[in-house]
Amino acid sequence: MAEQTRRLVLGGATTGVVGRCRDFTRRALADWQWPAETEAVEDVLLLVSEVITNACLHGGGPRELVLRHTRERLRVEVSDDSPDPPRRRPPGDRALPGGHGLIVLERLSSGWGWEPAGDGRPGKTVWLEVSGQDARRSCP
Template sequence: MSTGLGGQAQGHTQTRRLALFGTKGVVSRCRDFTEQALADWGWRATGPEEEHDVVEDVLLLVSELVTNACLHAGGPEELTLNHSGGQLRVEVADADPRRPRRRAQRDLAQPGGHGLIILERLAQSWGSEPRGSGKVVWLEVRLSPGPGGPGRRP
């Protein structure tokens, strides 16, 4: 795995990219990278409870996207974070063109197979799009409090 740390400010948009290869240690590396970017943008896991909850949700979502790329797509190639106007877009690129799909209904008490359910519950929106010979799976989360607070939770 290599690091491709890049922070760039374009007006009110800030972007960070992390180039990746392989699967060993990639989930924790992406979580650490995301946590640092959020801290740089003023959001800390040790901040007020509302901020803490949003940061923890984002770190869980990043873990799910990266884990899914490891399990189903041969590993992620790049993690991209775009922060603009209180909105965060997380993108994980991989070399597999197959789009994510939910597995058949399973017992929710059993481990595994719940990644897309977590995305649907915690992200404001998510999806995937073709990129090159692979795809990008993305999600969006509101970092700044809006009506009803951050994220999708009431």
């Protein structure tokens, strides 16, 4: 199967963007025949929520969400305007609630990372991948 791509341009919005991205992702997964209401779908929606929330809190708002799907994997990419790489909060830092997003990425994805924005644009893209096998394992 050739790669299928869905792109949602967000332009740095922060209000209501997590729900919008979850709905966009849920529709794409349904179109790609991931079994609805399975653990694999819920994991992907949680991962999308985490990377979008991080872009809102630390990147000035997400610029765009891109989903790339093949039989082997789903790749989620979130771009923002901050050049700062994602980093874990230091242990014991309780100044703000939360701080578990990268731990969630490490545990639920098959891999994640980031890269500077291309074409001379400011910012970065944070990406994560989920094995396509995860969706098939969740089938009843």
